[in-house]
Structures are given as C-alpha cells and as structure tokens.
Amino acid sequence: MISSSNTVAPRKALTDLQRRRKMVIACLAVLMVGALPLIQSYAVVGGTVHDAVEIGGLVLIAVAILGRAWCTLYIGGRKAQELTDAGPYSLSRNPLYVFSFLGAAGIGAQTGSLVIALVFVLAAMVVFLPVILREERALAEIFGREFVTYQARVPRFGPRFSAWKDVETLRIRPKLLWRTLCDGLVFLMVVPVFELIDWLQVSGAIHPIVHLP
Numbered sequence: 001m002i003s004s005s006n007t008v009a010p011r012k013a014l015t016d017l018q019r020r021r022k023m024v025i026a027c028l029a030v031l032m033v034g035a036l037p038l039i040q041s042y043a044v045v046g047g048t049v050h051d052a053v054e055i056g057g058l059v060l061i062a063v064a065i066l067g068r069a070w071c072t073l074y075i076g077g078r079k080a081q082e083l084t085d086a087g088p089y090s091l092s093r094n095p096l097y098v099f100s101f102l103g104a105a106g107i108g109a110q111t112g113s114l115v116i117a118l119v120f121v122l123a124a125m126v127v128f129l130p131v132i133l134r135e136e137r138a139l140a141e142i143f144g145r146e147f148v149t150y151q152a153r154v155p156r157f158g159p160r161f162s163a164w165k166d167v168e169t170l171r172i173r174p175k176l177l178w179r180t181l182c183d184g185l186v187f188l189m190v191v192p193v194f195e196l197i198d199w200l201q202v203s204g205a206i207h208p209i210v211h212l213p
Helices: 005-038 048-075 095-109 114-143 145-153 174-203
Strands: 039-041 210-212
Touching: 005 039, 005 174, 048 095, 048 114, 048 174, 095 114, 095 174, 114 145
Parallel strands: 039 210
Antiparallel strands: none
16 A cells, blocks of 8 residues: 555546546536437337347446446555556456446447447547546556556456456445446436437437438
C-alpha cells in the first residue's frame, strides 16, 4: 500500500476522473434515447434474425453485469490505495471497461442491428480510451515502478490468460459490490426502452430515417 503525501494529487485526479466517467455515461444515455427512435434495423421486428441479435445482446449484458461485479470483488474502493493485479486484473489492466464494452454491445444489439451494436462499442471506446490513459498516468505516479512492471506483464485490454494470478483471500466491501450491481442493472433497464421504440416504429408512430443491417 502506498501512503506517501506525493500521491495525494494523483489520487484526487483519479477520483475526479471516475466521477467524470459517470457523468459521460449519463450524457451518452440521453443522446442515445434521443437518436435511436430515428434508426431501425433492416431485420424485421419479431423476426428470427432480429430476435437472435436481441437475445445475443441480452447474453452480453448479463456477462457485463456479472463481470463488473467480479472486478469489484477484487478492487472495490482500493484503486488508488493499492495496486490490484489479481483475478480479472491479472488478465487485463482495465477489466471493468472491457465488461462495459460488452455491455455497450449488448445494448446496441437490442435494436436488432449488428452494425448499431458495433457502433456502440466503438463509441464507448472513443469516449473512455482518453479516461483510461489518464487513469494509467495517475496510477503510474502513485505506484511508480510497481505499475510499470504490471504494465509489462498485463495488457491494457487483453485478456492474457497466461498471466492469470489469484489470491487466497479477498477483502470485500458489500456496499460497493451492491452499488456495482445496481449500476450494471442500468444495462437491463434499457431493454424495455428499446422494446417501446420497436413498438412505436412498427405502429407508425415514429418514422425511422436510417436503416442498418
């Protein structure tokens, strides 16, 4: 654990980044709700292809929720206090983001369009990559050579299964785990919104102007 006063500023910067990350997610959600009614999949709503893409998206959302909870078991509340390099953090330096990217793909897939699912992933990566890079700079300032060694062993996204490492015991903070699960459920909350959009489009209440495969 690092306790030097020289790490106070990087720790604060890391905390501020995490707050801004949540604000960005909220803004993207608002934009998504406003734009998606104007976009429709080529696949017929209720058809085999449309339903298969939606179901695949639900699987990705479930993986994202469970994966984010798994990450919190290892890092919950300790990101700026100690370097976590076990469990999912031994496979990827940013597993929380990786699972969030899967969740973004799952949300996009609820439109029945694989293209939109891909667009959601790319948009999430464009938005969060600068945040990830700033977080890594802050962690490098806090942990120094220890983080440099970790960077050399574990890829930014991965996964590198050969780097797997685990610990015998975990210090779990139930409050943070519950919060992560609740945050993850936001992924599921969009499902009825997309179903409503589908219904409005099929009923003719909304006329899409863009059609994608």
